[in-house]
Amino acid sequence: SQQGEEDPQALSIQEGENATMNCSYKTSINNLQWYRQNSGRGLVHLILIRSNEREKHSGRLRVTLDTSKKSSSLLITASRAADTASYFCATDGIPSGAGSYQLTFGKGTKLSVIP
Amino acid sequence: GAGVSQSPSNKVTEKGKDVELRCDPISGHTALYWYRQSLGQGLEFLIYFQGNSAPDKSGLPSDRFSAERTGGSVSTLTIQRTQQEDSAVYLCASSFGTLPDTQYFGPGTRLTVL
Numbered sequence: 001s002q003q004g005e006e007d008p009q010a011l012s013i014q015e016g017e018n019a020t021m022n023c024s025y026k027t028s029i030n031n032l033q034w035y036r037q038n039s040g041r042g043l044v045h046l047i048l049i050r051s052n053e054r055e056k057h058s059g060r061l062r063v064t065l066d067t068s069k070k071s072s073s074l075l076i077t078a079s080r081a082a083d084t085a086s087y088f089c090a091t092d093g094i095p096s097g098a099g100s101y102q103l104t105f106g107k108g109t110k111l112s113v114i115p
Numbered sequence: 116g117a118g119v120s121q122s123p124s125n126k127v128t129e130k131g132k133d134v135e136l137r138c139d140p141i142s143g144h145t146a147l148y149w150y151r152q153s154l155g156q157g158l159e160f161l162i163y164f165q166g167n168s169a170p171d172k173s174g175l176p177s178d179r180f181s182a183e184r185t186g187g188s189v190s191t192l193t194i195q196r197t198q199q200e201d202s203a204v205y206l207c208a209s210s211f212g213t214l215p216d217t218q219y220f221g222p223g224t225r226l227t228v229l
Binding site: 033042045090103 | 119157208220
């Protein structure tokens with residue numbers, strides 16, 4: 001079963017607005033990562049946050065992690081049309097049946113930024 | 116440097132035929148993963164190779180699916196007697212194999228079974 005679940009499933013915003021996507025997970029983790037996917041092809045790593053961190057920034061990206069609530073959020077500020085993509089959170093840890101080095105991906109949030 | 120490459124980029128086959136999908140990981144990466152992504156869905160883990168260890172095949176959906184990794188580098192995913200439900204994008208990723216395990220993905224192979 002999926003470890004992470006993103007919400008919303010789809011998000012449509014105007015260019016220049018901020019976009020916030022959330023991810024919830026079930027078991028303890030070591031790290032949580034966010035990936036981006038364009039047009040159903042390869043995923044690109046965006047940012048990693050460790051379990052002992054609460055917030056991390058990278059350019060227009062801001063990620064928060066609340067391990068007590070088993071949740072993370074990805075904020076994209078001043079969105080651009082080029083940010084249109086699907087965004088996935090991925091956790092590592094030891095979900096049932098998987099090895100400790102594996103990443104478990106959520107189903108993703110499809111973001112559309114309207115010019 | 117070169118990223119993860121996959122071939123072919125697209126494959127159309129007839130039901131019942133066998134297909135082979137290839138993945139060239141980033142040089143020096145010891146871990147290699149195969150995932151499957153059906154239309155509009157998340158990534159489904161298939162198989163994981165780490166160095167010379169026995170692969171983790173726990174995600175393979177049936178015995179029609181197999182994968183090998185030769186010389187710790189190139190990997191081939193084989194699907195025998197393909198079925199229409201095998202249609203998906205097959206993604207390969209590689210990593211250094213240590214935590215935190217940031218994975219680098221190839222562009223995928225889009226498989227269509229008619």
